[in-house]
Amino acid sequence: MSYLDWIVLGLSLSFIVGYGIYRSWENKNIESYLLANQSLPWYHVTLSLMATQASAITFLSAPGQAYTDGMRFVQFYFGLPLAMVVLCITFVPKFHKLKVFTAYEFLEGRFDLRTRSLTAGLFLLQRGLSTGLSIYAPSIILSAILGWDITWTNIISGGLVMLYTVTGGARAVSHTHLQQMGIVTLGMVIAGVTVVKLLPDDVSFTDAIHVAGKMGKTNLIDFTFDLNNRYNVWSGIIGGFFLQLSYFGTDQSQVGRYLTGSSIGNSRLGLAMNGLLKIPMQFLILLVGVLVFAFYQFTTPPLFFNQVQVEKVMSSQYAAEYQKLEDKHAQIQSQKRPHVLALSAALDTDDEAGIARERDVLGATESEVQQVRKEAQALISKANGQDTNDVNYIFLRFVIDYLPAGLVGLLIAVILLASMGSVAAAYNSLASTTVIDVYKRMVKTDGTPEHYVRVSRWTTFGWGIFCIIVAQYASRLGSMIEAVNVLGSLFYGVILGVFLVAFYFKSIGSRAVFWGAVIGEVFVFASYIYELTAFLWLNLIGCVLVIFIAWLLEKVWPQPVKA
Amino acid sequence: MRAKPRSIQTPEQEGLPPFVKSWPQMYGLILGVLVAMIVFFYAFMIHFQ
Numbered sequence: 001m002s003y004l005d006w007i008v009l010g011l012s013l014s015f016i017v018g019y020g021i022y023r024s025w026e027n028k029n030i031e032s033y034l035l036a037n038q039s040l041p042w043y044h045v046t047l048s049l050m051a052t053q054a055s056a057i058t059f060l061s062a063p064g065q066a067y068t069d070g071m072r073f074v075q076f077y078f079g080l081p082l083a084m085v086v087l088c089i090t091f092v093p094k095f096h097k098l099k100v101f102t103a104y105e106f107l108e109g110r111f112d113l114r115t116r117s118l119t120a121g122l123f124l125l126q127r128g129l130s131t132g133l134s135i136y137a138p139s140i141i142l143s144a145i146l147g148w149d150i151t152w153t154n155i156i157s158g159g160l161v162m163l164y165t166v167t168g169g170a171r172a173v174s175h176t177h178l179q180q181m182g183i184v185t186l187g188m189v190i191a192g193v194t195v196v197k198l199l200p201d202d203v204s205f206t207d208a209i210h211v212a213g214k215m216g217k218t219n220l221i222d223f224t225f226d227l228n229n230r231y232n233v234w235s236g237i238i239g240g241f242f243l244q245l246s247y248f249g250t251d252q253s254q255v256g257r258y259l260t261g262s263s264i265g266n267s268r269l270g271l272a273m274n275g276l277l278k279i280p281m282q283f284l285i286l287l288v289g290v291l292v293f294a295f296y297q298f299t300t301p302p303l304f305f306n307q308v309q310v311e312k313v314m315s316s317q318y319a320a321e322y323q324k325l326e327d328k329h330a331q332i333q334s335q336k337r338p339h340v341l342a343l344s345a346a347l348d349t350d351d352e353a354g355i356a357r358e359r360d361v362l363g364a365t366e367s368e369v370q371q372v373r374k375e376a377q378a379l380i381s382k383a384n385g386q387d388t389n390d391v392n393y394i395f396l397r398f399v400i401d402y403l404p405a406g407l408v409g410l411l412i413a414v415i416l417l418a419s420m421g422s423v424a425a426a427y428n429s430l431a432s433t434t435v436i437d438v439y440k441r442m443v444k445t446d447g448t449p450e451h452y453v454r455v456s457r458w459t460t461f462g463w464g465i466f467c468i469i470v471a472q473y474a475s476r477l478g479s480m481i482e483a484v485n486v487l488g489s490l491f492y493g494v495i496l497g498v499f500l501v502a503f504y505f506k507s508i509g510s511r512a513v514f515w516g517a518v519i520g521e522v523f524v525f526a527s528y529i530y531e532l533t534a535f536l537w538l539n540l541i542g543c544v545l546v547i548f549i550a551w552l553l554e555k556v557w558p559q560p561v562k563a
Numbered sequence: 564m565r566a567k568p569r570s571i572q573t574p575e576q577e578g579l580p581p582f583v584k585s586w587p588q589m590y591g592l593i594l595g596v597l598v599a600m601i602v603f604f605y606a607f608m609i610h611f612q
Contacts, residue, residue, distance in 0.1 A: 269580055
């Protein structure tokens with residue numbers, strides 16, 4: 001990176017951390033520290049929800065996903081607007097009217113203390129571990145780019161967030177989310193515009209999308225109902241709905257965001273706007289990936305995008321073999337280029353026959369490219385024994401190789417800020433749940449406001465340290481995205497089941513739902529350990545099991561009515 | 564500076580959404596936009612494929 005890049009990166013990070021610390025002076029009591037006094041307008045809520053959900057991987061992985069697999073990933077979010085509507089109607093009014101700090105607090109009123117403690121405990125376990133992974137994911141990539149030891153990038157990623165979440169609480173989290181989303185959006189827009197500028201002079205924006213589209217990258221919609229197809233309209237609407245409902249409805253890192261709204265209306269509007277904006281945002285991020293794909297049709301792309309792995313294989317006994325693949329790849333790319341230009345010209349003149357001819361040729365050439373890439377990945381796996389998936393590195397490699405000085409620093413800042421946004425919300429939610437559901441409820445019930453703020457700060461600090469330690473061990477867990485999803489799937493379904501019973505099954509009592517949740521969680525863990533099903537189905541299984549077992553227990557073992 | 568007390572709201576004070584007259588209309592708008600986006604994405608795909 002150039003000096004200018006370092007300056008841009010340093011200024012972006014200092015601004016966010018400094019601003020977060022500046023906002024911390026307003027915290028005088030626990031309501032201010034954990035809920036920002038429920039004083040924030042809807043746009044704060046919306047941007048905070050979006051910043052919490054969008055991690056570094058969102059901005060690194062999604063463009064790479066579009067490059068390799070097309071834009072069909074957007075369908076994954078089709079259930080989100082539906083989930084937002086259900087949350088606005090059911091969850092938000094209940095949480096606001098009962099004036100809860102955490103989602104789990106509501107469960108004590110509806111059921112009992114042990115159900116509240118069980119769900120809070122499951123959340124703390126899941127969120128504490130997955131936040132460690134959220135810190136580790138950008139750390140490993142930054143470590144590869146900057147050449148720093150992973151320990152230091154972990155400490156920087158997790159530690160910078162601690163600086164302002166410990167002092168500033170929810171208010172600092174929400175205000176920094178606003179600035180972070182501003183910088184992240186600016187960075188992605190500039191990246192998109194720069195890709196278009198880098199295209200050959202006679203290739204326009206629409207030409208580029210046409211070229212990518214003819215090569216199957218604009219595959220946005222698939223109406224086929226196929227359980228084995230991960231991304232189609234139906235899996236997005238049905239599966240996505242359950243996933244987003246459990247994430248936004250029962251995960252305190254999100255519930256804590258919309259509880260900061262100054263009224264039920266502001267919390268609802270924040271969620272509603274998230275429902276309106278999330279899909280277009282994801283579409284635009286994927287479009288950047290498609291443009292990068294189009295750019296690399298006119299310029300030879302790297303055979304493998306993770307440079308660290310390439311360097312390792314080139315210093316191994318497989319170097320000559322890899323070099324041969326590099327040469328073959330370059331040769332196919334140079335043969336492909338005249339056809340890409342011919343396709344672009346045919347598109348300009350609406351020459352249908354020419355378009356069809358060049359599309360067929362390019363389809364065959366692309367298959368050859370994919371074959372060479374597979375061979376290269378197999379070789380890397382043989383030489384290095386790890387990490388043959390370079391999807392997360394595609395966009396980053398493009399940024400480093402082609403973006404001008406200053407913009408590289410900005411895009412690295414985007415990655416770090418995106419990570420900081422989700423990690424900040426996680427620290428805050430972990431502290432809220434620990435203090436409200438454990439400490440204030442069971443340890444010290446009569447503390448002063450200042451005492452609880454002090455305890456909340458120390459708790460945030462403690463969770464920060466814990467998450468950084470988890471990040472240090474995260475490399476042993478394999479694929480990051482899969483590890484995060486597995487962790488979520490092990491707990492989300494059961495917690496959602498408890499909340500759905502609370503809202504929609506008034507006749508079911510606390511004893512039935514508690515044992516329903518315990519049995520459901522044991523079954524979910526057993527299903528995962530014995531590999532009874534793919535882990536994504538655990539969300540649905542956990543949820544349905546809790547509802548069914550609780551209903552059954554209430555029938556056969558009804559709870560005695562208190563006198 | 565004293566912290567503002569947390570508000571207790573009646574349904575009348577919950578506020579109405581902008582652009583529309585009621586929350587059910589807002590939910591209808593969200594679902595309508597979802598359908599419109601799916602139609603747009605389909606047209607986009609057909610046009611560029």
